[in-house]
Amino acid sequence: MGDTSPKHGMPTDIRLAIRSGRINSVTSGLAEGYVQANVVILPKSLSFDFLLFCQRNPKPCPLLEVIEPGQYAPNLTCTGADIRYDVPLYNIYRDGELSEPCQSIEHIWSKDLVSFLIGCSFSFENALKQANIPLRHQDMKCNVPMYKTSIPTVTAGIFSGPLVVSMRPIKRSHISKAVQVTSRFPDTHGAPIHIGAPETIGIADLANPDYGDPVTILDDEEPVFWACGVTPQAAAIVSQPELMITHAPGHMLITDKTDNDFSIF
Amino acid sequence: MGDTSPKHGMPTDIRLAIRSGRINSVTSGLAEGYVQANVVILPKSLSFDFLLFCQRNPKPCPLLEVIEPGQYAPNLTCTGADIRYDVPLYNIYRDGELSEPCQSIEHIWSKDLVSFLIGCSFSFENALKQANIPLRHQDMKCNVPMYKTSIPTVTAGIFSGPLVVSMRPIKRSHISKAVQVTSRFPDTHGAPIHIGAPETIGIADLANPDYGDPVTILDDEEPVFWACGVTPQAAAIVSQPELMITHAPGHMLITDKTDNDFSIF
Numbered sequence: 253m254g255d256t257s258p259k260h261g262m263p264t265d266i267r268l269a270i271r272s273g274r275i276n277s278v279t280s281g282l283a284e285g286y287v288q289a290n291v292v293i294l295p296k297s298l299s300f301d302f303l304l305f306c307q308r309n310p311k312p313c314p315l316l317e318v319i320e321p322g323q324y325a326p327n328l329t330c331t332g333a334d335i336r337y338d339v340p341l342y343n344i345y346r347d348g349e350l351s352e353p354c355q356s357i358e359h360i361w362s363k364d365l366v367s368f369l370i371g372c373s374f375s376f377e378n379a380l381k382q383a384n385i386p387l388r389h390q391d392m393k394c395n396v397p398m399y400k401t402s403i404p405t406v407t408a409g410i411f412s413g414p415l416v417v418s419m420r421p422i423k424r425s426h427i428s429k430a431v432q433v434t435s436r437f438p439d440t441h442g443a444p445i446h447i448g449a450p451e452t453i454g455i456a457d458l459a460n461p462d463y464g465d466p467v468t469i470l471d472d473e474e475p476v477f478w479a480c481g482v483t484p485q486a487a488a489i490v491s492q493p494e495l496m497i498t499h500a501p502g503h504m505l506i507t508d509k510t511d512n513d514f515s516i517f
Numbered sequence: 518m519g520d521t522s523p524k525h526g527m528p529t530d531i532r533l534a535i536r537s538g539r540i541n542s543v544t545s546g547l548a549e550g551y552v553q554a555n556v557v558i559l560p561k562s563l564s565f566d567f568l569l570f571c572q573r574n575p576k577p578c579p580l581l582e583v584i585e586p587g588q589y590a591p592n593l594t595c596t597g598a599d600i601r602y603d604v605p606l607y608n609i610y611r612d613g614e615l616s617e618p619c620q621s622i623e624h625i626w627s628k629d630l631v632s633f634l635i636g637c638s639f640s641f642e643n644a645l646k647q648a649n650i651p652l653r654h655q656d657m658k659c660n661v662p663m664y665k666t667s668i669p670t671v672t673a674g675i676f677s678g679p680l681v682v683s684m685r686p687i688k689r690s691h692i693s694k695a696v697q698v699t700s701r702f703p704d705t706h707g708a709p710i711h712i713g714a715p716e717t718i719g720i721a722d723l724a725n726p727d728y729g730d731p732v733t734i735l736d737d738e739e740p741v742f743w744a745c746g747v748t749p750q751a752a753a754i755v756s757q758p759e760l761m762i763t764h765a766p767g768h769m770l771i772t773d774k775t776d777n778d779f780s781i782f
Contacts, residue, residue, distance in 0.1 A: 286581075300564060300565045300568065303565065303568045303569065303572065304568065304583055304585075306581055307568065307571075307572075307580050308593075315572050318569055320569075328573075331636070406593070409585075433643060435781055435782045438781055443781070443782070516698050516703060516781075517697075517708070
């Protein structure tokens with residue numbers, strides 16, 4: 253069809269395009285079939301607390317890899333990658349305040365930083381599409397909508413805050429299949445945590461997401477909510493760590509692992 | 518049937534019986550349907566390394582709860598329990614050397630200790646039995662056999678060592694069902710890591726397990742191997758932490774959580 257976009261490119265090629273600035277968009281739909289990762293980078297003094305936060309909140313924070321202090325190469329999940337450059341857009345939180353997004357973190361990198369890669373729901377989107385379940389945000393060419401909820405995470409050390417969810421409208425007759433398909437991927441958030449009735453989990457207005465873009469919901473659909481790897485960014489605002497570097501929502505690190513590497517059956 | 522054993526007792530009653538010394542046996546078959554836990558207790562200085570070891574080796578070391586320094590109450594998984602007394606038998610490793618087992622660790626407890634509770638395959642045994650898959654070690658009234666393998670764990674900080682597995686003989690026609698049933702329980706080791714041919718994972722003689730008791734294997738059965746929570750004890754021997762307190766193999770902490778609390782579907 254003459255499509256020269258990197259949609260079906262290999263992860264290494266896409267990471268290099270991101271590193272050089274040729275790609276700076278959201279990554280949903282890029283490198284289909286490869287696992288994408290939320291990124292959280294913290295000073296070593298906070299790393300035990302955050303590792304424990306992930307252990308206690310495995311639905312929003314399923315850990316794919318932890319890179320030890322000062323290392324910037326995620327060798328277990330993406331050979332040749334560099335955590336300082338290979339995310340299309342970074343957020344930097346200082347004492348809970350978000351500063352301007354940036355395309356590299358070279359200027360604040362230090363040997364004291366520990367990097368956490370957390371599974372992302374984009375990873376199971378390919379499996380949903382293969383099951384003939386369409387994805388509204390991809391059809392609308394926008395970012396998936398994400399919302400803070402009234403569901404608290406389990407506190408660990410300094411870290412606490414609300415659970416953040418991503419939302420996909422799913423036709424009622426497809427919801428069972430969507431649950432079955434995503435259950436296979438516990439390391440990328442797994443099955444939905446809530447179906448329908450957004451007000452019961454503290455979401456007042458689906459048209460105003462806290463992160464990402466609003467999407468249309470049709471009459472024969474329910475909003476279906478999955479735990480989201482942006483949850484640590486909501487915890488940054490509440491917990492005010494001196495420094496937390498993250499990806500910008502929707503702008504993920506693309507790993508070399510396939511969705512099937514992380515499926516449980 | 519006049520059976521007054523605590524087999525079907527509530528976890529609290531059984532923990533109190535263990536605490537008072539009335540029960541000091543292996544715990545397979547006790548409090549059926551409730552999740553049992555492997556125990557690892559370490560000085561705080563080693564706790565990040567070990568938490569990372571668990572994250573990197575989720576099949577042998579699925580974390581159910583981490584209890585913060587100096588705390589002995591596992592509040593998330595068992596209300597009222599005390600990690601110092603409620604395991605039937607403890608092992609103490611100093612610099613990688615196993616000392617005599619003991620029934621309490623009160624004498625070496627300190628505010629510097631961090632406790633890790635790790636899922637145990639006993640938890641899915643009830644589900645296997647409900648699927649009409651018999652358990653040889655329970656029928657023989659002995660401990661499940663466990664073996665060190667030639668499969669290395671992923672190193673984290675000071676911790677490394679061989680993967681330890683538990684083995685259950687399963688009738689060939691039942692193996693698919695056993696895989697399906699245990700896949701539902703990723704937090705208690707999940708699906709088998711190996712089926713048949715023990716020599717290919719470095720097990721020379723099934724009749725001589727490294728931990729637990731040997732069991733009979735019939736002609737229509739294959740040995741089926743699950744990752745085992747005794748793996749940290751093999752890591753203690755290799756990695757020689759100054760102190761590691763664990764349960765004695767087969768002598769687990771019984772939690773208040775049901776198997777279904779941790780099943781993924």
